[in-house]
Amino acid sequence: MVSKDLQKKYMQLQMLKKQLEALIEQKTELDQRASELAATVHAIKELGEIKKGEEIWSSFGGNTLIRSDIKDVDKVLIGVGAGVLLKKKRTEAAELLKLRLDELTSIDRELTEEIGKYIEQINIIEPEVQRLAEKEQ
Numbered sequence: 001m002v003s004k005d006l007q008k009k010y011m012q013l014q015m016l017k018k019q020l021e022a023l024i025e026q027k028t029e030l031d032q033r034a035s036e037l038a039a040t041v042h043a044i045k046e047l048g049e050i051k052k053g054e055e056i057w058s059s060f061g062g063n064t065l066i067r068s069d070i071k072d073v074d075k076v077l078i079g080v081g082a083g084v085l086l087k088k089k090r091t092e093a094a095e096l097l098k099l100r101l102d103e104l105t106s107i108d109r110e111l112t113e114e115i116g117k118y119i120e121q122i123n124i125i126e127p128e129v130q131r132l133a134e135k136e137q
Contacts, residue, residue: 006132013125020118027111034104037097044094047073 050056050070057065077085078093088096 003132003136006129006136009125009129009132013122013129016118016122016125020115020122023111023115023118027108027115030104030108030111034101034108037101037104041094041097041101044076044090044097047076047090 050073052070052073054070055067056070058068060066074090075087076090076093078088078096080086
C-alpha cells in the first residue's frame with residue numbers, strides 16, 4: 001500500500017513537471033517571436049540602404065517571395081494590434097519594434113527565473129519521492 005505522504009509528494013512532483021513544461025513551451029514561443037522581431041528590426045534598419053526603384057524579393061506569405069520594386073524606403077506599415085496597421089517613418093517603426101523586443105526580453109528573463117525556481121523545487125522533491133518509494137518496498 002502506497003502511503004499518503006508518497007502519493008502527495010508524487011502528485012506535487014507531477015504538477016510541478018507539467019507547469020515546468022508549460023513554462024518552457026511559453027519561453028520557446030517567446031524566443032521565436034523575439035527572434036522574428038529582431039530580424040524585422042534589422043531589416044527595417046537596412047531598408048535605408050536600398051534606393052528607390054531597386055528590385056528586391058518581398059515576402060508574399062507562406063514561404064513565398066515576389067519580386068518587387070521599391071517605391072518608398074522612408075515609410076513602413078506596422079501592426080499595432082487587432083489587425084490594425086499604421087504608416088510610420090522607418091526610424092519610428094524600428095524604435096517601436098525595438099521597444100517590443102525589449103518587453104519580450106524582460107518577459108523572457110522573468111520566465112527563465114521562474115523556470116529555474118521550478119527546477120529547484122523538482123530537484124528537492126524528486127529525491128524525497130524516490131526515498132519514500134524505496135522505503136515502502
